[in-house]
Amino acid sequence: MSAGGSSWSEVLDRPRFRLKSPALKAIAADLDARFSEPPSNPARPRPAPLASVAVLKGLLECCPCLFNQVEVAPTSRAIVHFCEIALGARITDQNVTAAFAVQHPKSPGWRYPPATAFRGSGGTVMELLCSEVLTSGGIPTMPHDTARWPVWNMPGHILLNEGKMGDLKALGDILVPCAPTNLIISVKSEKAKERLLYSANSIEGIGFGFFDEPSEFWTARRMQLYKRMGFSAIYMPDSTLALLNEKLEDQNRSQYAVNINGTALYRPLTQFTADMLRVVGKSAFDL
Template sequence: MQAFDVQHPQAYAFNPGPYGTPRNGGLIMELLCSEVLTNAGIPAMAAPQRQWPEWQMPGHVLLNEGRMSSLKAFGDILIPCAPTNLIISVKSQAARERLLYSANSIEAIGFGFFQEADEFWTPRRMVLYKRMGFSAIYMPSETYDELMDHIVTEGHEDFSVNVNGTPLYRPITAFSDDMLRVVGRSSALL
């Protein structure tokens, strides 16, 4: 969260603007997520330019490098596990429909610094996330707390579980431990 906050200062009076020309924001978010995984003990697998990754466990694959870049449409980061690999879809501050449709009906993880809890709290949206293949969606603690308060108040707790019967929505602080628990093992542990 601290690294994200440095990239996106909220106090505009103290924001001098970008140091240089802004780059690909999506790539920055992917690399930030990759760094979180690396710090948790799940390093990025080496992928020499235009080559396949050199598989190692535990490890993750950036789907924008080497020959894996041809699979970029499926997601941003791959976590190897059984019965199907997990695909992490990394977004920045807003989910909108871009997150919903990024799972491509394969087992997916959402990761982002989402600011609007109301993007996630309707029963219809929760059903759609599960139908599209999401096992978990990680967000900042503040957004998560607001989301869960609303879900509980509305009595929609039954909708906010994944296919494994565990929470669909999770605070971003749980991301590292959850990925470390499933990498090279089973996505059913989510």
């Protein structure tokens, strides 16, 4: 969704490729000859650019639209980019539910589809959708240093499935720095099940998902367990939350749907960015 480069030569001239002039010109000529058109629907795959494995990987990272044109399985980040293209806008908490629907395997809504089926982890796609929401809202992903440790920039967030932080993946998916303990976001798809309940590990936890079963959340015992396990908030689509709140009111259980701070435990995804901006680098007691 950026302005992009003016030519393939400009893309290949980036420091990350470290290409000398003859090699750069040869790869650029191949790209100009076979990849000068925009993405298409349906996809029209062709042999991959004539480049080394490292250069091809870099090209696909810089220009994920190429996954619409080559017979290479798309990465999770490319899937998020194709969702963004389908929406025609950056992914935010206001449209992330629509972005999720774009990539749903049962009824994908691609504007330009990947040329090859996605073979990666659906969970990683969900995490990156949440990460994109944070980035669009002003809490970007922290970069890595040469040793693959995050460079702590504020405001910012850390993906716990990348770099040296991958050793902490069992604790959750995304870390948002905050006092007195960092917030750990556990990202799920449509079902919470017990996996969400135990993902907080009695640390301050946040649930973020595209949950479609309000019955997973409305019993008094389940709300007590979420609070006991350390959840401060669980974010879900507005439609699911509306049904959930209606049930809680009908059954006179709304008093259970609060966190340790006495504020709402269940919240709409459309409130997620505002809440994270209010507490990142500050106090979780304001959540």
